[in-house]
Amino acid sequence: MVGATTGDARRDVGGASVGRMVLDGGRSAALDQAFRTVADTDLGEGAKYGPATIRALAHVITARAYGKPLLELAHLVRVAEAAGGRHGWPAVFFGVRVARPSAFRAAMQIGARRCAAFDAEFSLVEDGVEIAYPDGVFRVTYGRMPFLAALMEFLVTALGYRAVDGVLRQGLDGRFAAGTASASANALSRALYDHLKAHLPAAQAVRRFRRLIAFLAAARGAGFGLDDVDDQAVLDYWAGAEPDTAAGHPADDGADDVRTFRAAVEQMARLRTAIEAGAERRAIDGAAPLGSDRERGEIDPEMLVGVLEAHDEAGDPLAVLAEFPAARVKFLTGRETAELDPIAALGRQAVALPLSILRLATFGAVQNRLAQAARRRAPLAERTPLINGVGGETYAERREHWRALADRVQRIAMAALGALLEAGRLEAATEIIDQAPDLDLSVLRRDLTAQGGGAVVALRGDMAAGLLTALGDRTVVGDRAADLVAEARGALRAVSRSGFTAGDRADPEVRDGLAAGLPVLRRLMARFSELRAAVDAALPVERQDARFAADRAVFARRFERLYGEAA
Amino acid sequence: MSVGWRDLGANGQALAEAVYTALDRTAELRTAGGDDEAPPSSSTLWAWVMGGAETRDRLAATWRRYPALKDDVAALLDRAAVASLPRVAAAATEDAVARRIGTGAAIRLLPSRATPDQTYVVITLDDPDRTPGQLIAVTGDDLVVQRLDPPVDGTIQVLTETASDLVRALADAETRVWLL
Numbered sequence: 001m002v003g004a005t006t007g008d009a010r011r012d013v014g015g016a017s018v019g020r021m022v023l024d025g026g027r028s029a030a031l032d033q034a035f036r037t038v039a040d041t042d043l044g045e046g047a048k049y050g051p052a053t054i055r056a057l058a059h060v061i062t063a064r065a066y067g068k069p070l071l072e073l074a075h076l077v078r079v080a081e082a083a084g085g086r087h088g089w090p091a092v093f094f095g096v097r098v099a100r101p102s103a104f105r106a107a108m109q110i111g112a113r114r115c116a117a118f119d120a121e122f123s124l125v126e127d128g129v130e131i132a133y134p135d136g137v138f139r140v141t142y143g144r145m146p147f148l149a150a151l152m153e154f155l156v157t158a159l160g161y162r163a164v165d166g167v168l169r170q171g172l173d174g175r176f177a178a179g180t181a182s183a184s185a186n187a188l189s190r191a192l193y194d195h196l197k198a199h200l201p202a203a204q205a206v207r208r209f210r211r212l213i214a215f216l217a218a219a220r221g222a223g224f225g226l227d228d229v230d231d232q233a234v235l236d237y238w239a240g241a242e243p244d245t246a247a248g249h250p251a252d253d254g255a256d257d258v259r260t261f262r263a264a265v266e267q268m269a270r271l272r273t274a275i276e277a278g279a280e281r282r283a284i285d286g287a288a289p290l291g292s293d294r295e296r297g298e299i300d301p302e303m304l305v306g307v308l309e310a311h312d313e314a315g316d317p318l319a320v321l322a323e324f325p326a327a328r329v330k331f332l333t334g335r336e337t338a339e340l341d342p343i344a345a346l347g348r349q350a351v352a353l354p355l356s357i358l359r360l361a362t363f364g365a366v367q368n369r370l371a372q373a374a375r376r377r378a379p380l381a382e383r384t385p386l387i388n389g390v391g392g393e394t395y396a397e398r399r400e401h402w403r404a405l406a407d408r409v410q411r412i413a414m415a416a417l418g419a420l421l422e423a424g425r426l427e428a429a430t431e432i433i434d435q436a437p438d439l440d441l442s443v444l445r446r447d448l449t450a451q452g453g454g455a456v457v458a459l460r461g462d463m464a465a466g467l468l469t470a471l472g473d474r475t476v477v478g479d480r481a482a483d484l485v486a487e488a489r490g491a492l493r494a495v496s497r498s499g500f501t502a503g504d505r506a507d508p509e510v511r512d513g514l515a516a517g518l519p520v521l522r523r524l525m526a527r528f529s530e531l532r533a534a535v536d537a538a539l540p541v542e543r544q545d546a547r548f549a550a551d552r553a554v555f556a557r558r559f560e561r562l563y564g565e566a567a
Numbered sequence: 568m569s570v571g572w573r574d575l576g577a578n579g580q581a582l583a584e585a586v587y588t589a590l591d592r593t594a595e596l597r598t599a600g601g602d603d604e605a606p607p608s609s610s611t612l613w614a615w616v617m618g619g620a621e622t623r624d625r626l627a628a629t630w631r632r633y634p635a636l637k638d639d640v641a642a643l644l645d646r647a648a649v650a651s652l653p654r655v656a657a658a659a660t661e662d663a664v665a666r667r668i669g670t671g672a673a674i675r676l677l678p679s680r681a682t683p684d685q686t687y688v689v690i691t692l693d694d695p696d697r698t699p700g701q702l703i704a705v706t707g708d709d710l711v712v713q714r715l716d717p718p719v720d721g722t723i724q725v726l727t728e729t730a731s732d733l734v735r736a737l738a739d740a741e742t743r744v745w746l747l
Binding site: 031032033035036037038039040041042043044048054055058059061062063087088090093094095097153156157160161162165200202205206208209210213216217222223224225226227228266267270271273274275276277278279281282299304307308311312 | 569570571572573574575576578579580581582583584585586587588589590591592593594595596597605606607608609610611612613614617638639642643646647
């Protein structure tokens, strides 16, 4: 029944011919477009769905782990249909302008006031809404609703509103029971499965994976391990080294997949993550990866999405900084964001591949300029200097640049701490303790205990100001913390970026942004610091010029093949 | 100690392949781009449907540009409307439709006696307490939006040119109409 209405697995929202949706090397333009439609939704107040929500949606779709989320969705639709009044569930799912838990809380509270069902079938609880079915109780939290709304947006974009509403309508018109929601969820799951069957092929990604494995086996031997997935492997793989041919592939097989050095780095980083995940799972239980159908070697989607959530931290720090409320504060300029992007995108794998990040920051930047020149068909005379590395940074220059960047962002972090101290936010205390974990807080503990007459861990609101004042008092907490507080206050006076001016700091949303963004920025900078230390360890200063010269020759050869006369 | 590829065994290698593939596809989805602007989402369409005069042009442009979204727009209009009037059945049509009846309202086209090149669009609401603020009519690639004054005793009148897009659309049997 559902298949009849949602079986148009090749729904082309763009209005072009079906031919345009033919898979592009294993990648569905229609699926990309549907995903972009969701991610680009902006109702005039910024992106409706934040980067973390979009990432979670991507995980669920690619792992095909949408069974449980669709069940949650079917339950939530039951509540939203009531809360949406005359307009029903679309008023809640589509009417919320920015998908935040607070926005859904407000929508539900408004709906509850005007709908009698909230006194009987539904109830607002502290963290969400609860549905009291005759055969059980189901709760959906406000925190979960932004993701479920994004999933609904994706479903409707991919399958069509009438198809989705048709399935949901059967449930809404059916018996008020938990089992009814299950039937709706199953029907949507089947429809989405059919859709993705046509639009989510894994063939190309599997080919990339197998090509990487074959390359490593040829280059390092069949007994290669995680440590072999290193900087040299990245460079050799990208440069089209001989082992690729030895593995039975022409040297340029899949060249489009690794045309850019960044693509090679990302693929190797993913491979490291994949091997780590396989090893962890094997350590937990030897036969674990087999899921619901062991005979066919299928992977359990729920388990897979769990692995993705645990391992795919890609881009999160920058994504959070770009998302409300942190976006109210200009922690980073556009250029700083771009420079930190590879580190944020690769997460801990960036530290495992430090020279690759250094190469990416230097030769990768040159390749970007070459690619732009090639796109506008610039004459060879213009491309040749770039091919030979003229105009690019040396490793020495890049490391000095990184040092300056780290210092600059550190000052921004200190200014953010100063603003939080000024605002009397307890997050400032957390930051100070995080930054100076060796603080001797015994005097402070004694004083606060005397004031509060109880445990310090249960801080009362009126004690926050006292705590923050005490953290700046060197007679109470010693020089280290007091210096930190003084430095933070000084940094605040010296920073004039948006979010740091006196007027901006009076805005409660900006204060929330500072509190949300500072720990994220701190983690990102800690990762950056780890990376720089890894570069220092892998490439001592006295060897960097020779290494740069050798690498420049490798990049020049590859650039010549990609962008030179013969390209 | 380094984890060996062979040490993972068939199951560990299968999971590694699945993880790699999912990471790869996730990255592709998250960086999906293109030269063309992405089609509007349902949230966007809903905002335009509910948005009145400020969004009418964007809604009309979407109607023309994305044929595949017409059904979604119509369905969202069904959901949002105070009244909806379907196409007029073929057997009931004359050369031009002068009267149409739907759920929640009826619409008549009455030529002005005083000014022959003008026509009254008379909307009679089933529920006088409903106060739609706009009329949306769609036919073919055209989407017409007309702002409405508040009803008087359940009736709204619009005096407009007989040659206007609104009258032409309402006289077409294929046109669907919503009052919002």
